[in-house]
Amino acid sequence: MSVDRLHAGVSSQGSKSYKLDDQLVLGLSDADKVGTVQPHDNALVVTLRIGGYDVKRVMVDQGSAAEITYPDLYKGLNLKLSDLTPYSSSLISFEGRVVTPKGQIRLPVQIGSEVVEVDFIVVDVFSPYTAIVAKPWLHALGAVSSTLHQKIKYLSEGQKKEGLVQLLKENLDVFAWNAYEAPGVDPEFICHHLKVNPMITPKKQPPRRPSKEHAEAVREEVAKLKQAGAIKKVFYPEWLANTVVVKKESGKWRIPLALEDQEKTAFVAPTGNYHYKVMPFGLKNAGSTYQRMMTRMFEPQLGRNIEVYIDDMVVKSKVVAEHVKDLESTFEVLRKYKLRLNAAKCSFGVGSSKFLGYMVTHRGIEVNPDQIKAINELQALRNPKEVQKLTGMTAALNRFISRSADRCRPFFSLINKWKGFEWTEECAVTF
Numbered sequence: 001m002s003v004d005r006l007h008a009g010v011s012s013q014g015s016k017s018y019k020l021d022d023q024l025v026l027g028l029s030d031a032d033k034v035g036t037v038q039p040h041d042n043a044l045v046v047t048l049r050i051g052g053y054d055v056k057r058v059m060v061d062q063g064s065a066a067e068i069t070y071p072d073l074y075k076g077l078n079l080k081l082s083d084l085t086p087y088s089s090s091l092i093s094f095e096g097r098v099v100t101p102k103g104q105i106r107l108p109v110q111i112g113s114e115v116v117e118v119d120f121i122v123v124d125v126f127s128p129y130t131a132i133v134a135k136p137w138l139h140a141l142g143a144v145s146s147t148l149h150q151k152i153k154y155l156s157e158g159q160k161k162e163g164l165v166q167l168l169k170e171n172l173d174v175f176a177w178n179a180y181e182a183p184g185v186d187p188e189f190i191c192h193h194l195k196v197n198p199m200i201t202p203k204k205q206p207p208r209r210p211s212k213e214h215a216e217a218v219r220e221e222v223a224k225l226k227q228a229g230a231i232k233k234v235f236y237p238e239w240l241a242n243t244v245v246v247k248k249e250s251g252k253w254r255i256p257l258a259l260e261d262q263e264k265t266a267f268v269a270p271t272g273n274y275h276y277k278v279m280p281f282g283l284k285n286a287g288s289t290y291q292r293m294m295t296r297m298f299e300p301q302l303g304r305n306i307e308v309y310i311d312d313m314v315v316k317s318k319v320v321a322e323h324v325k326d327l328e329s330t331f332e333v334l335r336k337y338k339l340r341l342n343a344a345k346c347s348f349g350v351g352s353s354k355f356l357g358y359m360v361t362h363r364g365i366e367v368n369p370d371q372i373k374a375i376n377e378l379q380a381l382r383n384p385k386e387v388q389k390l391t392g393m394t395a396a397l398n399r400f401i402s403r404s405a406d407r408c409r410p411f412f413s414l415i416n417k418w419k420g421f422e423w424t425e426e427c428a429v430t431f
Contacts, residue, residue, distance in 0.1 A: 032149040044147045049110035050118075050131065051077045057130045060145050060152060064134035066091065069105075069120040070127040079105065079122070087121055099123050109137060114154065116140045139318055140351075163324050164349050171331045176340035181228070183338045184278055187256035190293045192279040192286065194261040202238035207268050214245045215270045222269045231274040237266035240273060254339060255279040255289060297337050298330075306330060307355070314355050323349070357396065367400045381423065387411050 044060040055073060068091075084103025091099045102122045109118045118137050138145060143154035155163075210218065225231040257265065257279050265283075266275040279286055287310050294308045305326040307314050315330050317323035327348070334341065347353060352361035359366040374393060381387050391411055398404040410427045 027144065028146050028149045028151060028153060032146075032151055032153075036150045042147065042150065044145055044150060044152070045129070046152065048131075048133070051107045053077065055130055057128065059129040059132045060138070061132050061134045062138060062145050064132065065136065066132075067118050067120050067134050067137060068127075068132040069107075069122050070130055071124055073130040074102075074122055074124075076130075077107075084122055091121065091123065093125060094127075099125055109133065111141065111152075111154075114141055142323075161349065164327075167324050167327060167331075168348065171328075171335075174331045174334045174339075174341055175343040175346070177343050181340065183340070184229070184254050184256060185293065185337055185339060189337060190289070190296070191256050191258050192261075192283070192289045193258045194264055194283070195285075196261070196264060204238070204240040205242050205268075208242045210243070210245070210270075214243075217245050218243050219270050222271060222274060225274075230276060230278050230280075232262070232277050234263060234266050234273050234275045237263050237273055237275065239264045240266045240268060242268050255293060297333055297339070301329065301333070309356055312356060314353070314360060316360070365399075367397060371397060380428070381411075 044062075046058050046060055047054060047056045048058045049055070050058070050073065053076065055076075081102065084105050087101045087104040089101075091101060093099050102124055104119055104121050106117055106119050108115050116137055118133065118140075120131065138152075141154050143152050145152045222231065255278060257276055262275050262277055264275075265280075266273055279289060281287070281290075291308075291310050294310070294313070295302065298306050298308055302308065305316055305322075307316065315323075315326050317326045333339075352359060354360075354368060357368055357371070359368050371393065375390070375397075378386075378390060381390060391408060394401065394404055394408055401407065407430065410424070410430045
């Protein structure tokens with residue numbers, strides 16, 4: 001059999017009419033049968049570089065979800081039982097017998113220049129193969145396999161990057177290079193309302209004299225907001241507040257503010273009084289409104305190829321070859337609703353990344369190494385405040401720690417205000 005990279009249909013120096021679909025379609029044709037004896041019923045067996053060694057007789061099983069290594073590879077790599085992590089589930093062999101695994105180990109599998117970390121289940125039974133790679137490996141590689149053609153095809157890193165870069169160039173209009181370029185969402189789609197008790201008398205704060213530095217900062221920000229169309233000058237407001245200068249990143253001014261509520265956001269500036277026309281993130285329930293908007297926009301894609309939490313978004317693909325199409329459909333939604341991405345905060349084509357405090361990889365959601373490092377660097381706890389810090393850290397990791405509440409029980413007694421702080425032997429062992 002053979003392993004092929006998909007050849008580009010269009011040269012990067014050729015015609016300007018670049019077709020992404022032609023570039024990224026993976027498939028096999030009759031031409032790929034050349035070199036095989038037809039008909040046949042052979043399994044797809046390849047040579048891969050596993051753990052730094054060229055390993056022959058590796059079976060590619062696209063119908064299996066379990067990746068297996070057998071005694072020949074186990075012994076050839078000089079693996080020991082101490083190298084394995086526990087694996088409790090039983091497996092069914094090709095002969096139909098129940099097999100108890102010895103454990104599991106993660107090994108790098110290299111094909112060409114591509115390297116994928118694979119979790120192999122180690123079994124001690126006879127097999128004509130040294131290992132089996134399955135769907136998780138194929139999906140992580142973004143490859144297609146065929147026993148008929150005796151081939152595996154996948155996109156090279158250069159081709160993936162080329163297609164991705166071309167897509168981004170064709171969709172520059174969905175990016176905003178600063179917070180003031182966002183055009184804003186159609187008010188017919190969503191609008192933010194202020195919940196103000198109509199029985200409350202409008203409040204007008206008397207103007208305060210700001211410092212020279214604060215006045216200059218407000219003046220610069222007002223100029224930017226006016227240019228972006230986010231604020232409007234008002235002459236006789238019923239509601240009026242002084243500005244409070246805080247050093248922070250610019251907010252999001254994309255969701256329209258209900259017309260009847262706009263003057264309630266009036267504020268004093270050195271150049272006059274203004275009110276917001278769009279929703280600043282400092283308003284109460286602004287995050288809820290933004291989340292509701294994002295959920296409505298991406299409802300067909302949520303859970304399938306996109307996850308959104310307020311203004312944090314990740315586009316995910318089960319197969320590498322489908323990632324460009326998933327991005328393309330996301331860009332179409334953004335363009336339709338006039339939403340823009342902050343170019344400075346976007347990353348593309350990554351295999352793993354931090355999202356909402358967790359590591360998201362092709363294996364799923366994993367613990368953030370920074371959180372583990374922070375816990376490992378803690379010294380022996382000396383007071384209830386430090387204990388609260390530790391319990392807060394472990395609470396953030398409870399999905400990765402079995403019976404975390406039981407394990408942390410000695411710490412909870414230390415923060416009981418009716419008891420004195422006493423670092424016991426049990427606490428030390430648990431720590």
